[in-house]
């Protein structure tokens with residue numbers, strides 16, 4: 300059995316592609332690439348087809364994490380069937396995804412749907428702040444890196460391959 304993870308933010312150019320790239324990197328380091336697949340998407344359509352924001356690319360480059368070929372896309376109805384974990388970078392993204400589920404008439408998605416900061420309850424913040432507005436990409440990287448480690452542990456426990 301394979302686990303499929305989808306990270307969701309607003310533009311799919313700053314936070315969720317960073318989470319996608321970091322998570323894929325951690326999965327590869329853990330030799331679990333054949334068990335866990337990672338993707339990301341946005342709820343807004345301004346940047347469709349664009350690569351990650353240069354602030355995200357810079358942080359990933361600094362940590363030698365690949366972002367090759369990544370392109371922004373919108374969350375799709377089919378994602379609710381394809382993914383086991385849908386992790387929203389902030390609470391507004393979570394509300395928007397729930398609204399999409401409602402509009403699609405999907406009452407029971409098999410996916411576990413939650414916010415990224417639920418992985419880091421000790422931080423006491425609800426949302427991964429949007430660096431598109433404040434430029435603080437290093438802080439987002441630190442949160443994303445820590446949260447992805449927790450997510451990996453959670454998935455390993457769910458899949459019982461630890």
Ligand code: 4NP
Nearest residue numbers: 308309310311312313314431
């Ligand atoms: P993201 O950041 O949701 O982390 O990708 C944003 C990117 C673009 C915009 C807003 C947030 N925008 O308004 O274009």
